[in-house]
Amino acid sequence: MTLTTSYVQEIEALDVPTAIHQRRSIKSFSSDPIAPELLEQLLELTVAAPSSYNLQDWRIILVQDPAQKAALSAASWGQQMVVQAPVTFVFAADPNAWQKNLPLILEEGLRSGAWSEGTASYFKQAIPQFQTALKDKAREYAIKDAIIAATHTALAAESLGLSTCFMNGWIEEQVKAIIGAEDPDLAIALLLPVGYKAEARLNPGRLPFSVNVSIDRLNNPYPGV
């Protein structure tokens, strides 16, 4: 599929299986910038991710400022990817976002025609009930949504000629301070530097299905075809 951006180049986007197989966690990025139109396209593909009840309870912070990047690297045990890459997506998860987002998603679901009046009125009472009952699992549920969105970003980036590295190695309170998050409930789900790779990296390989894929119940290994 050819995606035309208004500025300079035409990108021959990779298909999904190719992007999945080709993606590697890149540890060395060039400083080449990402064209704003390309970054916006990446954001569109990111927020196309599904979320529980379509709540879209992620908060995505694009860290681009050199001082912010340096601070983020320091909060990530000195990992250099966030300094080198032109942008690092910080995926934060807001367990309380449903309160603010609910009227907006109901309105949009109705406007798009995806949800009937009946569906919208059901969600209007079901979502607060469900979210409130989550109690201390609310953080985990919001993180699930944010990580699914981050996975969209990584695969879309690969498809558009960019590279990424999923990152778990950071100190949450420090990352929160850097992005200006004061809400104690806000969780950091993942950091994802995005840019042009400055290295070739091999696939470290995957375990055979027999190790971690089962049929019907655990420890009944999928035999393959």
Ligand SMILES: Cc1cc2nc3c(=O)[nH]c(=O)nc-3n(C[C@H](O)[C@H](O)[C@H](O)COP(=O)(O)O)c2cc1C
């Ligand atoms: C949730 C998650 C967190 C990760 N955190 C880091 C990290 O902090 N630093 C790093 O260099 N790589 C990190 N990685 C990259 C993994 O080491 C890498 O995905 C794994 O070795 C497989 O390599 P591949 O991504 O090239 O297939 C992380 C990957 C995932 C999925």
